[in-house]
Amino acid sequence: MQETRGPLTGIRVLDLTRVLAGPTCTQMLGDLGAEIIKIERPEAGDDTRGFAPPFIPNTKESAYFVGVNRNKKSVTVDIAKPEGQALVLKLLEHCDILAENFKVGALAKYGLGYEQLKAKFPKLIYCSITGFGQTGPYAPRPGYDALIQAMGGVMSLTGEPNGSPQKVGVPVADLFAGLYGCIGILAALNHRNATGEGQQIDIGMLDTHVAWLANQGMNYLATGENPPRLGNQHPNIAPYQEFPSKDGYIILAVGNDPTFERFCKAFGQEHLLSDPRFATNAIRVQNRQLVTDTLTPVMKSKTTAEWIEALEALKIGCGPINTLEQVFADPHVKARNMVLEMPHPTGETVKVIANPVKLSATPPTYRSAPPVLGQHTAEVLGGLLGLGEAEIAGLKEKGIT
Structure with a gap:
């Protein structure tokens, strides 16, 4: 010992x-x-x-x-x-x-x-x-x-x-x-x-x-409104959630507008940058369902591993949804x-x-x-x-x- x-x-x-x-x-x-x-x-x-x-x-x-x-x-x-x-x-x-x-x-x-x-x-x-x-x-x-x-x-x-x-x-x-x-x-x-x-x-x-309760508690104190359940989506950022991939699921975490711009330019979504409904994070949060519906078919076009390789190269937050077996086998955890x-x-x-x-x-x-x-x-x-x-x-x- x-x-x-x-x-x-x-x-x-x-x-x-x-x-x-x-x-x-x-x-x-x-x-x-x-x-x-x-x-x-x-x-x-x-x-x-x-x-x-x-x-x-x-x-x-x-x-x-x-x-x-x-x-x-x-x-x-x-x-x-x-x-x-x-x-x-x-x-x-x-x-x-x-x-x-x-x-x-x-x-x-x-x-x-x-x-x-x-x-x-x-x-x-x-x-x-x-x-x-x-x-x-x-x-x-x-x-x-x-x-x-x-x-x-x-x-x-x-x-x-x-x-x-x-x-x-x-x-x-x-x-x-x-x-x-x-x-x-x-x-x-x-x-x-x-x-x-x-x-x-x-x-x-x-x-x-x-x-x-952190940001969710503060969201309530700021508005007086009970935050809704959002599944795996983020109350203050979009897109920041799980998406289906070609062979499973992946977490996509687009933390700010420059990152969203990099994502759109890299994966054939440049047209979204001129759409006012996607213009800023605040507006994307207001239109979160549209964001989800628009990006879901895009995310289904690659496997989880392919997405992780491509997104990490662009320094865009992403990750697999691991089982505990995968967690404890992960090279970084090791x-x-x-x-x-x-x-x-x-x-x-x-x-x-x-x-x-x-x-x-x-x-x-x-x-x-x-x-x-x-x-x-x-x-x-x-x-x-x-x-x-x-x-x-x-x-x-x-x-x-």
């Missing part, structure tokens, strides 16, 4: 997260060098250990769990029991950050809420990721990715114009919440370095979802080392998707594969807390670890 120091080497995180949003956050911290102590329920563990099939080949580990839990130490503790709560408090004496994604108020029942801890641990950075944040009328509600995509508006924007609303094919509400949580933690660490003061980070999945193999404690080698953050001086490190349940319980309780073998065995017998 890599031993390279990362920018967060020396930072220790007590990870009380599970499923996806929280583990995404803590895996990013782990990739950047932080030591992550992942607290899991005895016997059951993180819910995603059971989100299968598929399993990693020749193991009982779910692909879902393995995807967001590398660089973590698995320690089993039943925080519902007083002895388990006492262990967590002892661990916090050695930690810089607590990350959690329990329902609002749930950890307070165990004496582990932020208000209960901040006096004893004034330097603690406490990151809470929930569906709706710590305040507001929806705060007590549970948060689920599809629910947040629906309530946050993105489903109203996604899908064919005459079809039903669609969610994005990956759980973006969870992922964005985890990444915003990581950003908040990094900012809080910088603040603590300057002042010695910890703080709570309140991440609501609905908040982060609203934040990344050149960027976006898949890596790690030796797993089961004895197998597991493939995982690499961290996309490329740092020139302190790149992400891949020190340990996602752990099996409870793999590091004895190591952490013995090494960090100084418990003896008999004490650790006694905790296990009582179902605390």
Whole structure:
């Protein structure tokens, strides 16, 4: 395993997260060098250990769990029991950050809420990721990715114009919440370095979802009109969409008027340049159906590969619509080392998707594969807390670890 120091080497995180949003956050911290102590329920563990099939080949580990839990130490503790709560408090004496994604108020029942801890641990950075944040009328509600995509508006924007609303094919509400949580933690660490003061980070999945509505959210704020579903078309640029080719589909992204002029001159469409309905991007957006109908037979005249070769030569944005098999076989994806193999404690080698953050001086490190349940319980309780073998065995017998 890599031993390279990362920018967060020396930072220790007590990870009380599970499923996806929280583990995404803590895996990013782990990739950047932080030591992550992942607290899991005895016997059951993180819910995603059971989100299968598929399993990693020749193991009982779910692909879902393995995807967001590398660089973590698995320690089993039943925080519902007083002895388990006492262990967590002892661990916090050695930690810089607590990350959690329990329902609002749930950890307070165990004496582990932020208000209960901040006096004893004034330097603690406490990151809470929930569906709706710590305040507001929806705060007590549970948060689920599809629910947040629906309530946050993105489903109203996604899908064919005459079809039903669609969610994005990956759980973006969870992922964005985890990444915003990581950003908040990094900012809080910088603040603590300057002042010695910890703080709570309140991440609501609905908040982060609203934040990344981006140009579509701004389109609404500017006009007061709900943006329509446009399928694969762009709300502010035309043509910028998928077209059928001779043998499949292709994305054509004409980002400005000079690019549209190059396209027309190169592919026998010069007459469009004198047609006022195609004169500028703003006018083409107003006439998007005409643009689509006019260019569709043109795009059907070549195969996807032929179009990509011709368009790339003219520096016109284009690309195939890849399956995941094609994505992971893509030479650029391979050149960027976006898949890596790690030796797993089961004895197998597991493939995982690499961290996309490329740092020139302190790149992400891949020190340990996602752990099996409870793999590091004895190591952490013995090494960090100084418990003896008999004490650790006694905790296990009582179902605390």
